[in-house]
Amino acid sequence: MTVYLLHSDRNYRHARRSLGVASDLEVRLEQHKRGRKAGGARLMEVIKDAGIGWRVARTWQGGRDLERRLKGWHNGSRLCPICKAEARASRMCAPQKRRLWVVA
Numbered sequence: 160m161t162v163y164l165l166h167s168d169r170n171y172r173h174a175r176r177s178l179g180v181a182s183d184l185e186v187r188l189e190q191h192k193r194g195r196k197a198g199g200a201r202l203m204e205v206i207k208d209a210g211i212g213w214r215v216a217r218t219w220q221g222g223r224d225l226e227r228r229l230k231g232w233h234n235g236s237r238l239c240p241i242c243k244a245e246a247r248a249s250r251m252c253a254p255q256k257r258r259l260w261v262v263a
Contacts, residue, residue: 166216
């Protein structure tokens with residue numbers, strides 16, 4: 160089985176990522192593309208209906224126990240290499256605070 164992390168092009172309300180598990184990843188991704196609510200992927204259904212694109216950000220070999228453990232962390236952005244890269248880029252582009260040195 161494969162545990163997968165999907166990253167949306169933009170947020171849907173508060174959600175940006177979806178974590179799931181599949182015995183056949185290709186079939187499961189095709190179901191997500193079609194917006195089929197097979198196996199409780201309601202988030203992916205509404206993301207499709209809202210016209211939001213998504214991509215596979217990361218996969219792990221493992222089953223439902225690994226999926227539950229990763230979901231239990233409640234911190235998908237730390238698992239997602241796309242989110243990490245976006246955060247790094249925004250930090251690099253942010254204006255730097257200037258320090259004023261006072262010499263007495």
